[in-house]
Each structure stands twice: as structure tokens, then as C-alpha cells.
Amino acid sequence: VKNTSRFCHARVLLQVLYFSESLVPTARKALCDPLEEVREAAAKTFEQLHSTIGHQALEDILPFLLKQLDDEEVSEFALDGLKQVMAIKSRVVLPYLVPKLTTPPVNTRVLAFLSSVAGDALTRHLGVILPAVMLALKEKLGTPDEQLEMANCQAVILSVEDDVGHRIIIEDLLEATRSPEVGMRQAAAIILNIYCSRSKADYSSHLRSLESWDALNAITKKLDAGNQLALIEELHKEIRFIGNESKGQHVPGFCLPKKGVTSILPVLREGVLTGSPEQKEEAAKALGLVIRLTSADALRPSVVSITGPLIRILGDRFSWNVKAALLETLSLLLAKVSD
Known part of the structure; x- marks a missing residue:
């Protein structure tokens, strides 16, 4: 029975590999389709591809979707395609995307969008994501894009819902407020203020360390x-x-x-x-x-x-x-x- 099962699995794998040259382009196109139901179906196809050919499915499809984000005509659909894929396979998709999205220039827009469906998987990558969003905000301080960048940072940090993630956010931001770079200190203090003002997390154990004006003001009001x-x-x-x-x-x-x-x-x-x-x-x-x-x-x-x-x-x-x-x-x- 075991041999028969292995034979069947191998046969399916060979069939998928044989047709992958046509399946991959179809899945790519469907993930950028204007119709939401088409994108949802394409995400399920991606799930089946990944279950069969593993990491190769990530390499074949995700870089293509990231590239489509620069095309104004399909950017919105490609972004939702990424979200649909994340909703199904966040634990394998997020580790693949995070290094690409946090490499300068940091794409906080996509990080913010995907964070909403990442769930607990986001917490494991905060050590990389937080420095990246602080760097992105630092570079936009004093520019017309500052408010938009702050909104993206807010979306990322407020997507974290577990206790471990809350602790990492507070401790890493506090550490960054002692950075030798003035811009990084300022960015960390701004994000810390946003977090203290809007998060429902319990940060009472960190009260002694929260000393920047905006963060302290947000705390005392609550x-x-x-x-x-x-x-x-x-x-x-x-x-x-x-x-x-x-x-x-x-x-x-x-x-x-x-x-x-x-x-x-x-x-x-x-x-x-x-x-x-x-x-x-x-x-x-x-x-x-x-x-x-x-x-x-x-x-x-x-x-x-x-x-x-x-x-x-x-x-x-x-x-x-x-x-x-x-x-x-x-x-x-x-x-x-x-x-």
C-alpha cells in the first residue's frame, strides 16, 4: 500500500512539473486579475503548486507579483493577489517576502498591506521589520511623504496582536531611541508615540523607560x-x-x-x-x-x-x-x- 501511495504521489508530482510551464503563467496572470474571485481562485492554485513543487512555486510567482506593483494599471490587483496568497500560506510566503520588502528602499506600503493578514507569523520577523520601517520613516521626515509613511508604520505595528510581539515592539523601539543617529531616534520616538496612543497592549511594565515627550504624553492620558x-x-x-x-x-x-x-x-x-x-x-x-x-x-x-x-x-x-x-x-x- 505504501509503495502504491508513493507511486501515486510521484505520478502527480511529475504531472504538475510537466504542466508547470503553462500553470505558472496562468497563476501569475490570474493573481493580477481585476476580478477578486479570480484572484482568490488563483491563490488556491498557488497553494496546490507550493504543496507539490515547494519553494520553486515561490520563486516562480512572488517576484513577478512584486514587479507588477510598479505598474499602475495592475498594481492594486497585484497587491491584493499577494494578500490572497498570504492569507493561505503566510508562514511560507512571509519569510520569502520580508527580506525583499525590507531591503532599501523599504516598501512600507506593501508591508502595511500584508501585515493585516500575516497574523502571528508577523511576530517572528519583527526584528527585521522594525529597523526597516524606522529607516524608511527617518528618510521621509520633513518631506511631503512623512504622513503617509507614518500611516504605513502604524498599520504594521498595530497588526501585531500577541504578547510576545508587543514586548518586542516596545523593547526594540526603546532601544532605537538611544541610537547615535538623531534621525533614527526621532523615527523611533514617533513610532513609539503612535504605538502607545493607539495600541490596546499592556505596556505598564515599561513605564519607567518611556521618556520621550510624545510617548509619555500618550501614556499619561491613558x-x-x-x-x-x-x-x-x-x-x-x-x-x-x-x-x-x-x-x-x-x-x-x-x-x-x-x-x-x-x-x-x-x-x-x-x-x-x-x-x-x-x-x-x-x-x-x-x-x-x-x-x-x-x-x-x-x-x-x-x-x-x-x-x-x-x-x-x-x-x-x-x-x-x-x-x-x-x-x-x-x-x-x-x-x-x-x-
């Missing part, structure tokens, strides 16, 4: 009161670290026009208003340090947001050390903005 209070001690510690690094000089991130300290104010305000006595004191001291490290011009738009909670709490009954911290912070602010 935190509830309890999580904000839990963050005060670590935030104060990080502000002290930044102050030591800047040697007491103004911190550029705190002095951004129209942004400044507004990314961390919600956390410190919550600490002053609703925290325990210890948290109130810690938040007040952190605010005082922020005031020292921020220019007067950057502080002025936030004066009311800072002084309101401080004045409100001063009238309540708290220990002398809490009131001392509040008064010192208030005095620092008034002295700075009244110059």
Missing part, C-alpha cells in the same frame, strides 16, 4: 488615577536622574513650545490633589524640581494648572513637611515666572 499615583515615586526618581544628567540646566524636553511639562503634569497634579500625605510631599518635590529644570517661557502656559492644586491643598490639614514642600514649590514657581 492612565487612571490609581496608576498615576503608583507612578509618582518612580517619576520623581527619573526627574532627579534627568536633572543630574543635565547638571541642573534646563531640560530640552521640558522646554518644548506649547508642550513643555504638560506630559507629566497630570500625574503630579493627581499626586498633590488625591495622594496620601507621602505622595503629596513626593509630588510637590517633583514639581519643584521640574520648575527648576524648565525655562520660564515654557512654564508660563502651565502656571494655573500648577498653582491651582498647590493653593487648594495648602488650606487643608496636613503635616508640616507636606505644607513645607507645597510652599517651596509654589515659591519657586512664582519666582521663576515673575522674572
Whole structure:
């Protein structure tokens, strides 16, 4: 029986190989057909070809589809043909396509489109895909294509749904924010902001490391009161670290026009208003340090947001050390903005 089965399989293989010269061109053409049902049927034909002749099916069909993406008349259909093939054979198609799509110039348009059907297979290639999309965004910063490139990057990272993939995205982007290249740092921070703003993933274990303005702003907007209070001690510690690094000089991130300290104010305000006595004191001291490290011009738009909670709490009954911290912070602010 086994010998008969092997004989039948070999016979089918020989038949497919014999007719492959006509099957391959037909499948190529059908995958670029204007009719969706034709492309879907062609994808099933590709699946059968791959099951029979293996890697050769990839070599015979996928490079052709990639080339068709440059033809405006069939580009849209060829892109969907790739998507149909991915939906059926993502675990073999994606490893073949990723090196081709991530080689400069990086094709983030196709990566974004295919990511939507890649599923968990996408996670295994994030180590290659993330540096590629950051490089692509870096090269488009300040150009008319910047917004489109950002949209493609967003589509890629938000397609990742498993916990391992979320961890890889956060850790790799954080690592890239320390790149010696300014453009790569900026691209990483932008993508990190997009991810923190729109992803439903739990990134609470990485809160201490998320320090760029946009990413931090996105995070604090999503935190509830309890999580904000839990963050005060670590935030104060990080502000002290930044102050030591800047040697007491103004911190550029705190002095951004129209942004400044507004990314961390919600956390410190919550600490002053609703925290325990210890948290109130810690938040007040952190605010005082922020005031020292921020220019007067950057502080002025936030004066009311800072002084309101401080004045409100001063009238309540708290220990002398809490009131001392509040008064010192208030005095620092008034002295700075009244110059």
C-alpha cells in the first residue's frame, strides 16, 4: 500500500512539473486579475503548486507579483493577489517576502498591506521589520511623504496582536531611541508615540523607560488615577536622574513650545490633589524640581494648572513637611515666572 501511495504521489508530482510551464503563467496572470474571485481562485492554485513543487512555486510567482506593483494599471490587483496568497500560506510566503520588502528602499506600503493578514507569523520577523520601517520613516521626515509613511508604520505595528510581539515592539523601539543617529531616534520616538496612543497592549511594565515627550504624553492620558499615583515615586526618581544628567540646566524636553511639562503634569497634579500625605510631599518635590529644570517661557502656559492644586491643598490639614514642600514649590514657581 505504501509503495502504491508513493507511486501515486510521484505520478502527480511529475504531472504538475510537466504542466508547470503553462500553470505558472496562468497563476501569475490570474493573481493580477481585476476580478477578486479570480484572484482568490488563483491563490488556491498557488497553494496546490507550493504543496507539490515547494519553494520553486515561490520563486516562480512572488517576484513577478512584486514587479507588477510598479505598474499602475495592475498594481492594486497585484497587491491584493499577494494578500490572497498570504492569507493561505503566510508562514511560507512571509519569510520569502520580508527580506525583499525590507531591503532599501523599504516598501512600507506593501508591508502595511500584508501585515493585516500575516497574523502571528508577523511576530517572528519583527526584528527585521522594525529597523526597516524606522529607516524608511527617518528618510521621509520633513518631506511631503512623512504622513503617509507614518500611516504605513502604524498599520504594521498595530497588526501585531500577541504578547510576545508587543514586548518586542516596545523593547526594540526603546532601544532605537538611544541610537547615535538623531534621525533614527526621532523615527523611533514617533513610532513609539503612535504605538502607545493607539495600541490596546499592556505596556505598564515599561513605564519607567518611556521618556520621550510624545510617548509619555500618550501614556499619561491613558492612565487612571490609581496608576498615576503608583507612578509618582518612580517619576520623581527619573526627574532627579534627568536633572543630574543635565547638571541642573534646563531640560530640552521640558522646554518644548506649547508642550513643555504638560506630559507629566497630570500625574503630579493627581499626586498633590488625591495622594496620601507621602505622595503629596513626593509630588510637590517633583514639581519643584521640574520648575527648576524648565525655562520660564515654557512654564508660563502651565502656571494655573500648577498653582491651582498647590493653593487648594495648602488650606487643608496636613503635616508640616507636606505644607513645607507645597510652599517651596509654589515659591519657586512664582519666582521663576515673575522674572
